[in-house]
Amino acid sequence: MNWLNSEAFTLFDQHIKWSDTIGNVIGLIALALGWRRSIWSWPAQFVSGVVLFAAFATAHLSGSAGKQIVVMAVAVYGWWQWNRGKGQAQDGGVAVRFATWRERTALAGAAAFGTVAVALLFKAYPSLSWDPWPDAYIFVGTIVAMYAQARGMVEFWFAWLLVDLVGVPLNFANGFAFSGFVYIIYGALVLWGMRDWWLRSRRDSRPVLEGVPA
Secondary structure, eight states: OGGGGSEEEEETTEEEEHHHHHHHHHHHHHHHHHHTTOTTHHHHHHHHHHHHHHHHHHTTOHHHHHHHHHHHHHHHHHHHHHHHHTTOSTTSSOOOBOOOHHHHHHHHHHHHHHHHHHHHHHHHSGGGOSSHHHHHHHHHHHHHHHHHHHTTBTHHHHHHHHHHHHHHHHHHHTTOHHHHHHHHHHHHHHHHHHHHHHHHHHHHTSOOOTTSOO
């Protein structure tokens, strides 16, 4: 699997790796599928995790590889959750909604506590991460965003925006330039997806009367 960490091409004087390219293109497709509320978003996220795990493990980046294991586990949960939720929306798809204030508080608390806990773990074992605090922030933020997506919460898009703010400079700094470029594209998709889910959450929240066409 060493070819995953070989150079694919050069862009703006940045050496782009095959792993960086393949894993993040699939991740970008997964986000686009999530915007469309397609259940195939989850297998795409799982495959992206497999590719990036193989790349990071080969490069002996244990912390980054461990993150992908968690991403794959959440992708399996998301697949199961969306399979259960099919048909709840008026168009027969997965219903989306805004989180309750209790859920928002729980998500924010989990993100804050998780970031501190993971950062301290990374600091205790320096081989797990080169940048403990920002890496922990992205690690936990990604999990929180994916969990919110699995639950059909519009806040999932806000979580991705917050991850992007740190993810772009961190990826460039660590030599994963393609990840940085992809995160910028993520930002545009997130804004469009946020608008779509925001409007759709209003439609899906309206009751559908028996015998009355939607």
